[in-house]
Amino acid sequence: MMKKAENIIVGISIGDLNGIGSEVVLKTFEDSRMLELCTPVIFANVKILSFAKKSLDAGMQLHGIDSLDQIITGKINVLNVWKESVNIEYGVNDENVGKYAIKSFVAATKALKEGLVDVLVTAPINKYNIQAEDFKFPGHTDYLDQELEGDALMFMVQDNLRVGLITDHIPVNEVSAHLTEALIKKKIETIKKSLIQDFSINKPRIAVLGLNPHAGDGGVIGKEDLEIIQPVIKKMFESGTLVFGPYPADGFFGSNQYEKYDAVIATYHDQGLIPFKTLSFGNGVNYTAGLNKIRTSPDHGTAYDIAGKGLADHNSFKEAVYLAIDIYHSRNEYQIISQNPLKIKEKQL
Numbered sequence: 001m002m003k004k005a006e007n008i009i010v011g012i013s014i015g016d017l018n019g020i021g022s023e024v025v026l027k028t029f030e031d032s033r034m035l036e037l038c039t040p041v042i043f044a045n046v047k048i049l050s051f052a053k054k055s056l057d058a059g060m061q062l063h064g065i066d067s068l069d070q071i072i073t074g075k076i077n078v079l080n081v082w083k084e085s086v087n088i089e090y091g092v093n094d095e096n097v098g099k100y101a102i103k104s105f106v107a108a109t110k111a112l113k114e115g116l117v118d119v120l121v122t123a124p125i126n127k128y129n130i131q132a133e134d135f136k137f138p139g140h141t142d143y144l145d146q147e148l149e150g151d152a153l154m155f156m157v158q159d160n161l162r163v164g165l166i167t168d169h170i171p172v173n174e175v176s177a178h179l180t181e182a183l184i185k186k187k188i189e190t191i192k193k194s195l196i197q198d199f200s201i202n203k204p205r206i207a208v209l210g211l212n213p214h215a216g217d218g219g220v221i222g223k224e225d226l227e228i229i230q231p232v233i234k235k236m237f238e239s240g241t242l243v244f245g246p247y248p249a250d251g252f253f254g255s256n257q258y259e260k261y262d263a264v265i266a267t268y269h270d271q272g273l274i275p276f277k278t279l280s281f282g283n284g285v286n287y288t289a290g291l292n293k294i295r296t297s298p299d300h301g302t303a304y305d306i307a308g309k310g311l312a313d314h315n316s317f318k319e320a321v322y323l324a325i326d327i328y329h330s331r332n333e334y335q336i337i338s339q340n341p342l343k344i345k346e347k348q349l
Contacts, residue, residue: 007036007037007038007039007073007074008038008039008118008119008325008328009038009039009041009071009116009117009118009119010038010039010040010041010117010118010119010120010121010321010324010325011041011043011108011111011112011116011117011118011119011120011121012025012040012041012042012043012108012120012121012122012123013043013101013104013105013107013108013109013120013121013122013123014042014043014044014048014049014100014101014104014123015101015104015122015123015124015125015302016097016098016101016123016124016125016126016129016302017044017048017086017088017097017100017101018088018089018090018091018092018093018094018097018302018304018307019090019123019124019126019301019302019303019304019307020124020302020303020306020307020312021123021124021302022044022048022049022052022123023052023056023307023308023310023312023314024123024298024312024313024314024316024317025040025042025123025314025317026049026052026053026056026058026060027056027058027312027314027317028314028317028318028321029060029076030058030059030060032060034318034321035074035075035076036074037321037322037325038321038325039071039072039073039074039075039077040076040077040321041065041068041071041077041078041079041111041117042076042077042078042079043079043081043104043105043107043108043111044078044079044080044081044100044104045078045080045081045082045083045086046062046064046078046080047085048086048088049062049078050062051088055308055310056310060076061075061076062076062078063075063076063077063078064077064078064080065077065078065079065080066079066080067079068111068116068117079107081103081104081107082100082103086100090304090307090308090309091304091305091307091308092304093126093128093129093304094129095129097129098125098126098128098129098130098131098132099130099132101125101126101129101130102125102130102132102135105122105125105140105143106135106143108120108122109143109144109147109148112148112293112295113147113148113293118294118328119293119294119295119296119324119325119327119328120293120294120295120296120324121295121296121297121317121320121321121324122140122295122296122297123297123298123317124297124298124300124301124302124303125139125140125302126301126302127139138169139169140288140295140297141154141168141169141288142169144288144291144293144295145291148291148292148293149291149292150290150291150292151186151190151290151291152288152289152290152291153165153187153190153191153194153288153289153290154168154286154288154289155191155194155263155286155287155288155289156272156273156276156280156284156285156286156287156299157284157285157286157287157323158276158279158280158281158283158284158285158319160259160262161258161276161279161280162191162195162199162262162263162264163263163264163265163266163272163273163275163276164187164190164191164263164264164265164266164272164289165187165265165266165267165268165269165272165273166178166179166183166184166187166265166266166267166268167179167183167267167268167269168268168269169269170268170269172268172270175211175267175268176211176222176224179211179224179228179229179267180228181228181231181232184208184228184229184232185232185235185236187265188206188208188232188233188236188241188243188265189241190289190290191204191206191263191265191289192204192206192241192243193290194289194290195262195263196334197330197331197334198287198289198327198330198331198334199262199327199330200330200333200334201262203242204242204262204263205242205243205244205260205261205262205263206241206242206243206244206261206262206263206264206265207243207244207245207247207252207257207258207260207261207263207264207265208229208233208243208244208245208246208247208264208265208267209245209246209247209248209249209252209264209265209266209267209271209272210225210229210245210246210247210248210249210267211224211225211229211246211267211268212224212225213248213250214248215245215246215247215248216246225246229245229246229267230245230246233245233246244261249266249271249275252264253275253279258275276299277299280299282299282300282313282315282316283315283316283319284298284299284316284319285297285298285299285316285319285320285323286298286299286320287323287327294324294327294328294331295324296320296321296323296324296327297320298316298317298319298320299316300316
């Protein structure tokens with residue numbers, strides 16, 4: 001397998017075949033300039049991708065392969081993870097189709113672990129139809145956390161707006177019970193490390209949002225901010241981490257205060273993702289920080305309502321590819337600098 005140093009291998013799991021995954025993937029690589037940046041390997045079946053390509057009236061060529069040693073740089077490679085035909089009904093929630101989404105994802109993750117692809121970009125899945133005896137995970141992130149080294153953290157990224165989560169896919173009424181000193185500290189440290197090695201920010205400034213309205217108002221509206229979150233921030237700040245808060249979430253975003261920080265950490269899912277998706281205008285990326293391998297995805301779901309109609313906006317998926325490539329290069333540069341301290345001085349001069 002020949003691979004140019006400047007053209008990395010991007011593994012792509014196809015997601016739910018009845019959703020918009022195939023469409024956003026193909027639209028992304030319909031622009032031939034993308035193949036100058038990377039070589040895609042789509043984990044699916046070339047006949048299915050050809051069917052999707054025909055429905056979009058797209059003109060790109062697909063290169064079907066049966067093993068990863070057949071990858072051709074500069075081509076849109078489609079690895080045949082399965083041979084049989086799959087009944088595709090756009091917009092339909094189908095358990096059988098969910099099985100193929102997981103076949104694609106598991107195979108792509110295996111290739112990522114073995115270093116046969118450099119980064120992984122995942123198309124959207126349906127969290128309900130992927131559940132099976134051999135796959136009992138809420139989504140991509142939880143499986144990757146098990147299979148890869150490190151501690152996974154959902155990190156939403158769009159240019160200089162970066163929002164991480166202390167808790168993610170848990171019910172709102174369980175959030176406060178999960179907020180421990182150990183968890184908050186771990187998530188802050190994970191984001192700090194990611195900002196340094198993945199985004200080349202030497203001294204990152206991190207803001208933490210409060211759990212309760214007005215960050216608890218000094219304990220009047222809940223005591224978690226005063227008794228749990230604030231002491232962790234104070235200890236970490238005193239030890240040299242530039243972390244601040246807890247801030248009331250509404251005023252923090254409403255006054256554009258987030259622009260002063262390299263990352264924002266929300267205490268629960270919607271507290272972070274609602275303002276992020278409002279501000280990112282469909283160009284946001286979900287990055288799984290904290291792992292030894294790189295995985296990104298678009299910030300949207302399967303969009304059954306528009307699947308198969310050619311209406312899907314592929315910008316978020318394209319940005320996910322760009323971000324994966326950027327982080328790959330940033331990590332390589334960080335490793336070189338870390339191994340040779342003299343290069344740090346050279347870079348600063």
